[in-house]
Amino acid sequence: MTSAARKLDGEKRPVSATGRFDVERVRADFPILHQKVHGHPLVYLDNAATSQKPRAVIDAITRYYEGSNANVHRGVHFLSENATEEYEAARLTVQEFLNAAHSREIVFVRGTTEGINLVAQTFGRAQVQAGDEVLITAMEHHSNIVPWQILCDEKRARLRVASINDQGELLLDEFANLLGPRTKLAAVTHVSNALGTINPLKRMIEMAHSRNVPVLVDGAQAVPHMKVDVQDLDCDFYTFSGHKVYGPTGIGVLYGKATLLHAMPPYQSGGDMISSVTFEKTTYNQLPYKFEAGTPDIAGVIGLGAALQYVDGLGMENIGAHEHDLLAYATEAVSAIPGVRLIGTAKEKASVLSFVIEDIHPHDIGTILDQQGIAIRTGHHCSQPVMERFGVPATARASFAVYNTRKEVDALVRGIEKVRQVFA
Amino acid sequence: MSDLRDLYQDVILEHSKAPRNYRELPAANHKAEGFNPLCGDRFTVYVALEGDAIRDISFQGSGCAISKASASMMTQIVKGKTMAEAEKIFGRFHEMVTGHAPAGGSESELGKLTVFSGVSEFPVRVKCATLAWHTLHAALEGKQDPVSTE
Numbered sequence: 001m002t003s004a005a006r007k008l009d010g011e012k013r014p015v016s017a018t019g020r021f022d023v024e025r026v027r028a029d030f031p032i033l034h035q036k037v038h039g040h041p042l043v044y045l046d047n048a049a050t051s052q053k054p055r056a057v058i059d060a061i062t063r064y065y066e067g068s069n070a071n072v073h074r075g076v077h078f079l080s081e082n083a084t085e086e087y088e089a090a091r092l093t094v095q096e097f098l099n100a101a102h103s104r105e106i107v108f109v110r111g112t113t114e115g116i117n118l119v120a121q122t123f124g125r126a127q128v129q130a131g132d133e134v135l136i137t138a139m140e141h142h143s144n145i146v147p148w149q150i151l152c153d154e155k156r157a158r159l160r161v162a163s164i165n166d167q168g169e170l171l172l173d174e175f176a177n178l179l180g181p182r183t184k185l186a187a188v189t190h191v192s193n194a195l196g197t198i199n200p201l202k203r204m205i206e207m208a209h210s211r212n213v214p215v216l217v218d219g220a221q222a223v224p225h226m227k228v229d230v231q232d233l234d235c236d237f238y239t240f241s242g243h244k245v246y247g248p249t250g251i252g253v254l255y256g257k258a259t260l261l262h263a264m265p266p267y268q269s270g271g272d273m274i275s276s277v278t279f280e281k282t283t284y285n286q287l288p289y290k291f292e293a294g295t296p297d298i299a300g301v302i303g304l305g306a307a308l309q310y311v312d313g314l315g316m317e318n319i320g321a322h323e324h325d326l327l328a329y330a331t332e333a334v335s336a337i338p339g340v341r342l343i344g345t346a347k348e349k350a351s352v353l354s355f356v357i358e359d360i361h362p363h364d365i366g367t368i369l370d371q372q373g374i375a376i377r378t379g380h381h382c383s384q385p386v387m388e389r390f391g392v393p394a395t396a397r398a399s400f401a402v403y404n405t406r407k408e409v410d411a412l413v414r415g416i417e418k419v420r421q422v423f424a
Numbered sequence: 425m426s427d428l429r430d431l432y433q434d435v436i437l438e439h440s441k442a443p444r445n446y447r448e449l450p451a452a453n454h455k456a457e458g459f460n461p462l463c464g465d466r467f468t469v470y471v472a473l474e475g476d477a478i479r480d481i482s483f484q485g486s487g488c489a490i491s492k493a494s495a496s497m498m499t500q501i502v503k504g505k506t507m508a509e510a511e512k513i514f515g516r517f518h519e520m521v522t523g524h525a526p527a528g529g530s531e532s533e534l535g536k537l538t539v540f541s542g543v544s545e546f547p548v549r550v551k552c553a554t555l556a557w558h559t560l561h562a563a564l565e566g567k568q569d570p571v572s573t574e
Contacts, residue, residue, distance in 0.1 A: 359441070361488035363463045364432075367546060371428050380464045393464035393486050422432050423489070 008096045008312040021322045027403045029054040040373030043408045048399035050243045060306035061299050090305030097308045099229040104287040111252035112220040113143040115239025120147035122264040130156040133182045138164045139192040142382040144218045168195035168344040179211040186215045190222035194383040195344030196352030225350045227316045247307030251300030268293040319402045326400045330409045343395050354395040362396040369415045430542030440489035443496035449482040457570035458559030465491045469559040476506045495556030514557045521553045
């Protein structure tokens with residue numbers, strides 16, 4: 001069903017004739033970047049919160065609403081067939097993007113949060129019983145803590161937490177030791193949103209599987225920055241949000257191994273997720289539709305498909321290399337500023353530079369940077385346990401995307417100098 | 425365009441660096457905790473109430489420059505006032521930082537607190553400026569649960 005245009009592995013564009021990554025060509029694809037904020041050129045460094053959208057994504061959504069809008073999987077009419085074809089083509093794009101074995105293993109959800117809640121409410125409620133354990137890590141986002149807390153409270157099960165060191169790296173031995181006979185699931189982040197730490201996921205999954213423990217991966221902060229191959233990782237569930245990978249808000253993906261998804265009870269119920277309904281009995285639809293009740297976010301799915309194609313067009317290796325260069329450049333420059341302390345100094349990091357400045361609250365840093373057109377995130381980043389671990393109430397966080405430049409890092413450094421002047 | 429110096433006036437910076445009445449208050453008979461979940465600011469306000477009068481007041485906690493300076497200056501201005509007077513000042517202060525101060529209204533009641541008038545140009549910082557005041561209000565009402573800006 002996928003037309004050639006929708007296939008990934010298209011021509012990689014942004015590498016210029018000289019073989020260098022051409023960030024200016026990438027920037028030209030993002031309409032929002034070319035504006036002034038408080039009289040200064042916008043420097044958008046809040047990408048871990050959400051990324052900006054390329055023209056290709058905006059156009060795909062507009063094209064859908066202007067040319068193909070209809071409900072999916074229902075009508076026999078022309079528009080409905082078009083909409084269904086585009087919707088399912090996006091599913092194949094996601095399948096290819098994650099290298100999933102089957103498209104029926106790709107479930108569309110609202111985002112990472114819903115993906116985790118889906119697994120907690122279906123797989124979790126079916127598998128976790130009194131006295132069982134769910135294992136997470138100390139660097140999880142609230143969305144990979146609270147659903148398990150609620151489940152464990154309800155089931156009188158126990159939530160176990162593997163610690164991290166002062167660099168923000170997972171203590172692997174402790175993680176391995178906490179995988180016990182009562183562990184029913186390990187739910188771990190691929191990349192920490194507050195620290196930038198990249199977890200040694202493949203090794204962790206091997207450890208868990210050697211104890212017969214399935215693994216759910218929160219991939220929200222990983223998918224925009226690195227190639228994810230769910231078959232190579234052998235993870236049981238992998239979930240991410242579209243909006244952090246240049247796609248629209250309100251759409252995300254839950255990948256699950258077909259055998260697990262088959263065995264799970266449905267999540268929400270209603271239209272589309274059934275194959276037949278009588279007042280006596282309902283037969284659920286096949287995968288993945290069993291988990292997609294109601295009219296889905298069709299435009300969002302099509303936009304997400306366009307985003308993943310865009311990313312593939314740039315080439316994940318190019319994106320990763322460019323961002324790695326920015327992070328290294330920024331780490332050196334920002335840590336050289338007197339009074340600055342980096343929070344999260346793991347050896348393996350992606351895209352995130354979290355920091356505090358002595359005697360200056362992150363909130364004040366954020367306001368003063370904003371006045372210079374620089375957008376960063378300040379606060380606890382929905383990771384209060386991480387803040388507690390490092391003894392800070394909050395941090396300032398700059399996070400990078402493919403369209404950021406070294407010049408913007410320079411602006412950030414000048415901005416931080418200005419913060420220090422105001423508080424001098 | 426709003427000027428940073430309108431927000432971060434010298435008096436505010438000075439109070440944030442050396443907050444007044446920053447301590448626990450053994451004689452306190454009223455106390456409340458205030459919390460801004462968005463940025464993690466957290467303060468405890470202690471009040472020694474004698475009849476209707478705020479005989480002594482202090483605070484502790486962590487927060488940004490705006491919230492800390494606001495707490496510090498609040499303790500100075502309400503000390504010795506009655507509960508009703510303190511609540512009235514809070515009302516006027518709230519109007520000022522949200523940009524709803526009545527035209528031609530007198531600012532005399534607010535005194536030094538007028539240094540916070542620049543906050544009205546920074547809507548996301550209004551909660552920082554009012555956190556200590558909400559907490560004081562809760563302490564005076566004898567509320568047990570921490571107040572939240574959300």
